[in-house]
Amino acid sequence: MTKIEGALNHQTGVQNVKVLFNASKIKAEFDDSQTSADDLANVVTDLGYEVKSSKVKAL
Template identity: 75%
Template sequence: MTKIEGALSKKDGVENVKVLFNASKIKAEFDDSQVTAESLADTVTDLGYVVQSAKVKAL
């Protein structure tokens, strides 16, 4: 598990985190009543990575 996956998995409402380094993407299922995409992006930024955009796609 990567550092990013571990940090995001610890957030309330987040499940099934997968970092796709080859595509420069992170896929995560989350409950938007508990956590926002912006909060997840902030967590990744706090780890020292650059977040270009936070897109949310409903399942």
């Protein structure tokens, strides 16, 4: 598990996280009543990584 996956998995409402390093993407399943894509982007930024955009797609 990567540092990013570990940090995001500890966020309230996050069910599943997968970091796709080759594509420079993160796929996360989360309950949007408990957290948001912006909240998750802030966690990644706090770890020292740059977030270029956060796009949310409903499943």
